């Protein structure tokens with residue numbers, strides 16, 4: 001892929017906007033450029049009356065999204081890229097848009113990748129896809145919604161084991177647990193996600209959007225509950241993300257070695 005290729009691509013297909021994370025050389029890991037381009041695409045989708053459904057997928061055949069860019073983090077760059085609170089990577093997690101979103105998970109969905117799937121309304125997964133929150137292996141914390149969305153979307157004890165061990169689930173197990181709507185052959189992920197999107201786009205947009213708004217309002221609890229979840233996450237995350245573990249955990253990944261955590 002040319003070095004100057006954009007980190008995310010946008011493709012309008014009738015009433016469906018397809019956003020493709022486009023850093024396959026880095027397993028579509030989220031850096032500031034990718035976050036900003038995803039944010040711009042989401043803002044366009046939200047404001048364009050012609051767009052009724054958004055499909056989010058990853059470039060290449062190996063990864064949907066491998067989470068935050070650990071090389072950037074190991075260089076001390078912020079995970080919360082400036083300006084992405086409303087629309088960027090974190091924005092997608094914290095401020096779901098009013099239109100239905102479908103994650104077409106074409107491979108690894110790890111860390112922020114799983115958090116993007118958790119923040120999506122529907123998930124179509126490749127048979128080879130894997131879902132996980134390995135942040136704790138890097139000294140990090142699933143601060144983009146993982147820590148409170150995962151226990152809400154799958155059984156609590158399974159969610160706790162995933163968060164504490166950092167070990168992934170395969171697509172079949174994720175579907176059994178309710179994290180995935182459809183598991184399809186790897187080659188069919190985008191086609192199947194688009195077919196589902198067209199099915200939704202054929203229905204009354206305002207009614208579909210109102211259904212999403214009310215359902216999320218109930219599932220996420222009252223605004224105060226949702227805000228306290230984020231505030232609590234942020235309080236815990238800041239403590240974790242400013243620790244020496246972050247530098248050691250991410251450097252260990254970059255240097256392809258086991259991390260050596262400081263004795264606590």
Ligand SMILES: CCCCCCCCCCCCC[C@H](O)CC(=O)SCCNC(=O)CCNC(=O)[C@H](O)C(C)(C)COP(=O)(O)OP(=O)(O)OC[C@H]1O[C@@H](n2cnc3c(N)ncnc32)[C@H](O)[C@@H]1OP(=O)(O)O
Pocket residue numbers: 025026027029063066067068069070071072079080081090108110111112113115134135138140141142143144146233234237238241
């Ligand atoms: C202060 C808090 C405020 C809270 C409110 C809002 C916060 C907003 C910001 C918070 C964001 C938090 C996001 C999230 O919770 C945090 C994370 O996501 S941490 C990252 C978690 N992900 C991982 O640990 C996965 C890392 N990758 C792997 O384990 C493996 O690469 C793989 C995916 C299992 C594939 O393995 P392999 O097949 O062996 O392939 P390679 O490992 O060789 O990878 C190929 C190539 O890609 C590069 N790469 C892979 N993953 C990443 C990555 N995450 N970052 C950067 N680069 C990655 C890898 O280095 C290889 O490159 P090469 O070495 O060939 O140059």
